Amino acid sequence: MRYGINETLKKNQLSVTDSRKKILELFMRSNGALAHADIEHQSGTEFDRVTIYRTLQTFVEKGIIHTIPTADNSVRYALCKDECSEGHHHDNHVHFMCDDCGTTYCLDHVIAPQLSLPDGFNATRTDVVVSGKCKNCE
């Protein structure tokens, strides 16, 4: 079971503010990744753009969310799993981005494979980004 909103914030020594609660809630409700613009729209005019930038940055630093690479290099964020800790997230599932609707999914059950790299290369993180048509845009 995932922690609640307030719990998660406290666990990370963050004060519980409206913007943090709201933004974290958006992530918990979403089954995929969110871009800055998504959050801006979904939260209405409630918060300042800058607050959203800073909140996202704070969440990334605390390991609550992480950025995911996308084929079009747009910046998107997704919730980390519980095991993630500050600065180190273990996120070995695959992300899928729909070319049509732009929705980004976390395919929790598709695991990124271990790769053997050439000598001298040391992996700390492996991201797999699949693009195509999602189940709603077929």
Place this chain on the structure above:
Amino acid sequence: MRYGINETLKKNQLSVTDSRKKILELFMRSNGALAHADIEHQSGTEFDRVTIYRTLQTFVEKGIIHTIPTADNSVRYALCKDECSEGHHHDNHVHFMCDDCGTTYCLDHVIAPQLSLPDGFNATRTDVVVSGKCKNCE
């Protein structure tokens, strides 16, 4: 054997201009991916920023280069393989981005595996991005 610079441009119905030759040359000399800023620096003050943007966009449209996703969502480009054609590139090798020096490598010999996706998801492209320390930053 890869095509020469002028050959590649002509093959894609592009007129052969100084900026295109120079930028394509930079890609052919590089063993990895280049960002807009890399090109701007490596070409000196020879070309306008805007020209670089437009040249990169043209190359992407023609399938000469493609963007690669990166863990930090910076926009980087790499040469497509010869098999790439307009709008469709087949690029199944893995990219590696060094956390220290920022260099992005194309690991041509590490092949991205086939993944089985959930029902309803159709992949047109799969990118694998590995981050860590490269052979020069160990």
Place this chain on the structure above:
DNA sequence: GTAACTGCAAAATATTTGCATCCTT
């Protein structure tokens, strides 16, 4: 009460567009 967080203004950066001029074919 104090430290931390937010909103506003503004700076810095990145990207796109319009148009006149120049270059390739």
Place this chain on the structure above:
DNA sequence: AAGGATGCAAATATTTTGCAGTTAC
């Protein structure tokens, strides 16, 4: 000569920074 490519100026978009006022604890 004609069409496309470039350079410059400027419009847009994105992200960061500084600071004063507000809020959580």
